[in-house]
Amino acid sequence: MAPEQILSVNKLSLSRQSGKTDIQLVHEVSFSIDQQEIVGLIGESGCGKSLTCLSLINLLPRIIRADSGEIFFQGTPLNDIKSSMMRSLRGKSMAMILQNPMSCFDSVFSIRYHFKETLQSHGMGWSKNRCRHICDALAEVGFENPKEIIDLYPFQMSGGMLQRVMIALALIMKVALLIADEPTTDLDLVSQNKILCLLAKMREQHGMSILLVTHDLSVIARLADRAIIMQQGKIVDSGSVKAIFAQGQHHPYTKALLNAHFNLYGSHLERSELEIC
Amino acid sequence: MLITTTHNRTKKNIMHLLELKGVKKSYVQGGFFGRKRHCHVLQDVNLVIDSGTCVGLLGRSGSGKSTLSRIALGLESPDAGKVLFNGKSLSEMKKQDRLSFRKNMQVVFQNSLGSVNPGFTAGQIIAEPLQNFESLNSKALQQKLENLIIQVGLSVGDLKKYPHQFSGGELQRICIARAIALKPKLIVLDEAVSSLDMIIQAKIINLLVELQQQLHIAYLFISHDLRVLLKMTDRLAVMDKGRIVEQVDIIEETILQERQLHTAFTELMEAILPKIPKK
Amino acid sequence: MTTFKALMARKMNWFALPVIMVILSMAVLAPWIAPHDPSQINLEQKLTSPDSEHLLGTDHLGRDILSRLIWGARTSMGSVFVIVNLVMFFSLLVGCFSGYLGGWVDTLLMRICEIFLTFPTFILAMFLIGVLGMGMGNVIIAIVLTHWAWYARIIRSLTLSIKSREYIMASQVAGSSHFTIFTRHLLPPIMAQLVILATLDIGHMMLHVSGLSFLGLGVKAPTAEWGVMINDARQYIWTQPELIFYPGMMIFLAVLAFNIPGDTLRDSLDPVIRAEET
Numbered sequence: 001m002a003p004e005q006i007l008s009v010n011k012l013s014l015s016r017q018s019g020k021t022d023i024q025l026v027h028e029v030s031f032s033i034d035q036q037e038i039v040g041l042i043g044e045s046g047c048g049k050s051l052t053c054l055s056l057i058n059l060l061p062r063i064i065r066a067d068s069g070e071i072f073f074q075g076t077p078l079n080d081i082k083s084s085m086m087r088s089l090r091g092k093s094m095a096m097i098l099q100n101p102m103s104c105f106d107s108v109f110s111i112r113y114h115f116k117e118t119l120q121s122h123g124m125g126w127s128k129n130r131c132r133h134i135c136d137a138l139a140e141v142g143f144e145n146p147k148e149i150i151d152l153y154p155f156q157m158s159g160g161m162l163q164r165v166m167i168a169l170a171l172i173m174k175v176a177l178l179i180a181d182e183p184t185t186d187l188d189l190v191s192q193n194k195i196l197c198l199l200a201k202m203r204e205q206h207g208m209s210i211l212l213v214t215h216d217l218s219v220i221a222r223l224a225d226r227a228i229i230m231q232q233g234k235i236v237d238s239g240s241v242k243a244i245f246a247q248g249q250h251h252p253y254t255k256a257l258l259n260a261h262f263n264l265y266g267s268h269l270e271r272s273e274l275e276i277c
Numbered sequence: 278m279l280i281t282t283t284h285n286r287t288k289k290n291i292m293h294l295l296e297l298k299g300v301k302k303s304y305v306q307g308g309f310f311g312r313k314r315h316c317h318v319l320q321d322v323n324l325v326i327d328s329g330t331c332v333g334l335l336g337r338s339g340s341g342k343s344t345l346s347r348i349a350l351g352l353e354s355p356d357a358g359k360v361l362f363n364g365k366s367l368s369e370m371k372k373q374d375r376l377s378f379r380k381n382m383q384v385v386f387q388n389s390l391g392s393v394n395p396g397f398t399a400g401q402i403i404a405e406p407l408q409n410f411e412s413l414n415s416k417a418l419q420q421k422l423e424n425l426i427i428q429v430g431l432s433v434g435d436l437k438k439y440p441h442q443f444s445g446g447e448l449q450r451i452c453i454a455r456a457i458a459l460k461p462k463l464i465v466l467d468e469a470v471s472s473l474d475m476i477i478q479a480k481i482i483n484l485l486v487e488l489q490q491q492l493h494i495a496y497l498f499i500s501h502d503l504r505v506l507l508k509m510t511d512r513l514a515v516m517d518k519g520r521i522v523e524q525v526d527i528i529e530e531t532i533l534q535e536r537q538l539h540t541a542f543t544e545l546m547e548a549i550l551p552k553i554p555k556k
Numbered sequence: 557m558t559t560f561k562a563l564m565a566r567k568m569n570w571f572a573l574p575v576i577m578v579i580l581s582m583a584v585l586a587p588w589i590a591p592h593d594p595s596q597i598n599l600e601q602k603l604t605s606p607d608s609e610h611l612l613g614t615d616h617l618g619r620d621i622l623s624r625l626i627w628g629a630r631t632s633m634g635s636v637f638v639i640v641n642l643v644m645f646f647s648l649l650v651g652c653f654s655g656y657l658g659g660w661v662d663t664l665l666m667r668i669c670e671i672f673l674t675f676p677t678f679i680l681a682m683f684l685i686g687v688l689g690m691g692m693g694n695v696i697i698a699i700v701l702t703h704w705a706w707y708a709r710i711i712r713s714l715t716l717s718i719k720s721r722e723y724i725m726a727s728q729v730a731g732s733s734h735f736t737i738f739t740r741h742l743l744p745p746i747m748a749q750l751v752i753l754a755t756l757d758i759g760h761m762m763l764h765v766s767g768l769s770f771l772g773l774g775v776k777a778p779t780a781e782w783g784v785m786i787n788d789a790r791q792y793i794w795t796q797p798e799l800i801f802y803p804g805m806m807i808f809l810a811v812l813a814f815n816i817p818g819d820t821l822r823d824s825l826d827p828v829i830r831a832e833e834t
Contacts, residue, residue, distance in 0.1 A: 188501040190544055192548065391723065409731035
């Protein structure tokens with residue numbers, strides 16, 4: 001049975017007006033994500049990866065215009081969707097986690113409050129049962145003492161911990177698609193590894209599809225099934241990760257990325273086994 | 278694993294470029310009316326850097342790397358222990374030696390946009406250390422600036438531009454130009470390449486290696502990316518909870534690996550992401 | 557000059573800048589351009605309508621209204637100028653020291669600021685004048701004492717935010733002394749913000765000056781000042797309303813005209829916006 005297509009983007013173009021000219025930021029980008037698939041989106045800063053993600057959940061900054069293109073989520077077109085419908089999709093069926101987790105939380109409110117707010121904004125009431133579900137979700141993402149975490153404030157937690165709370169929020173809402181915009185860029189190696197393992201677990205055990213945006217090919221190598229390479233607003237290469245990493249005909253930018261990536265692995269890092277978490 | 282470990286590094290009669298001996302640092306949290314808590318950031322740190330070498334400092338977030346770099350640069354004083362530059366203790370230095378220390382110890386920070394004054398042109402940014410230490414007339418200064426900007430791979434016209442007109446990688450090159458302006462003996466690279474994209478990162482690393490060969494500078498390379506450190510450094514110091522728990526020599530050739538390495542280091546080694554996908 | 561270009565790009569400034577120029581010229585050139593002596597009383601010619609000799613008519617004591625308006629500009633603008641400079645000086649001194657040095661100096665200076673912030677301007681003015689006597693000098697002192705603390709706090713927070721930026725650390729590593737860091741990195745953006753705040757506040761201060769003069773606490777008769785002119789004209793509000801209208805209009809125009817360029821000035825001093833416009 002063919003896997004269900006969770007997301008389909010068809011010729012998405014975004015631009016911005018500067019003075020009298022239009023600056024094309026994203027040009028006819030097309031890709032799709034199937035159920036339980038992890039797609040990696042890689043490119044340098046300013047290539048349009050984050051803007052593409054924001055357009056998926058309809059949170060583009062005002063000065064950016066969507067010129068053309070269609071976005072389908074679980075078969076529903078998102079282009080001219082009512083804002084109330086979009087709001088109900090956002091956070092419930094599609095969630096996004098960002099690079100700087102500290103900026104995604106309001107420091108004056110506890111973690112419990114953040115969960116409460118998210119649940120209530122999607123019409124899910126607050127009760128003792130809910131509290132238990134939240135503790136289960138926090139345990140699932142790797143917290144040993146969820147009851148302690150729930151009463152903490154964001155500034156008392158590290159970046160890695162906050163990322164895990166964000167994933168727990170997505171988990172409790174049972175989202176179908178998780179958009180992860182550079183979730184591990186600001187974290188150290190060990191925290192990065194833990195978060196990537198957790199994302200893999202979300203896919204395996206909870207059926208989440210993930211759009212993983214990064215500028216590091218090793219993250220793609222670790223987690224993604226397919227990779228899309230963007231440069232200056234256009235997709236220059238895409239395919240399964242095995243194909244991308246194999247020797248063969250690639251776009252010059254892909255080759256440059258692969259060179260830089262392989263160069264990092266000097267003779268000290270010849271390993272034959274992948275450490276699985 | 279082609280890494281060796283060493284035991285006694287320091288011989289007493291060798292003068293090191295920079296030496297941290299028994300450095301301790303803690304901060305007090307809590308104000309007037311609250312209970313004061315002592316946060317021990319550094320506990321008994323011993324580190325040595327020799328001329329022309331590249332020493333890497335590796336550790337997880339919160340292990341004390343940034344505090345260590347600030348103390349090494351003389352921006353903060355340790356609560357206990359000494360910082361020795363060319364054998365002389367910072368706290369006991371005379372003005373002349375202090376100036377020499379300041380001239381020879383420079384830094385490149387992680388966030389290039391935050392480490393430059395947004396109202397200054399690239400030329401003004403690079404000129405700052407030169408204006409502080411050398412009295413050059415405007416022609417000589419301009420000539421030096423032009424040489425520096427070309428040395429880091431940008432063009433002379435870029436001297437007139439403002440920081441927001443540069444990309445992250447270009448701005449980092451300007452910060453590097455500022456750091457090498459006085460031909461220092463040691464540059465602290467505080468996560469200097471961590472925020473850069475892969476291709477830019479590779480170019481900046483190449484630039485740093487080139488400059489080290491040209492100018493015979495020592496580097497204290499602070500990073501959480503072990504791959505970069507294994508490529509660039511001669512020796513690697515691993516920090517964990519405010520202490521340096523392991524120091525290893527990095528050598529290219531096949532060497533025996535006998536000693537059990539500290540868990541802080543092995544934890545980081547195991548966390549390195551794979552080179553190619555394995556499915 | 558980009559600042560000028562930026563100012564002229566906003567259409568509101570086409571109105572505001574000429575008005576400011578006119579008012580400042582009136583203030584500076586009063587001795588030469590006023591047609592009559594503003595204090596010359598001529599009871600035979602009181603409350604006359606505008607004619608060729610008195611372009612705006614005369615007031616209840618026969619004094620030429622136009623001349624009093626022109627000399628009033630001198631008094632109002634002059635006192636506001638002194639106030640603004642004194643406020644800027646004290647607030648810069650206290651705010652910068654407090655922010656840069658931190659520690660007990662900061663705590664002490666901020667507590668002193670808070671004490672001064674509790675005083676409402678008018679009450680303090682009345683108290684001072686009760687103690688020291690009437691006169692513009694005391695009005696100026698009262699306004700400075702109640703305003704400097706507000707600016708000092710703003711400058712202190714600006715200093716704190718700039719001080720924590722990495723480029724200050726980078727400058728220290730580059731060998732800059734505290735004084736160099738202060739003059740090179742801290743002072744320019746602080747002055748820029750201060751100038752804008754002061755410009756925006758000129759209107760506010762002018763209202764204080766006129767208000768206190770209106771209450772009879774400021775200048776002594778027969779000195780011309782817009783607030784005093786309004787006070788004098790109160791009893792004639794039903795018969796000769798223009799006597800209140802002229803000085804009121806001047807205050808209104810002056811406050812409006814000074815407020816408008818403040819916003820534009822801030823934009824023109826921001827290097828990002830400046831570069832985008834070139």
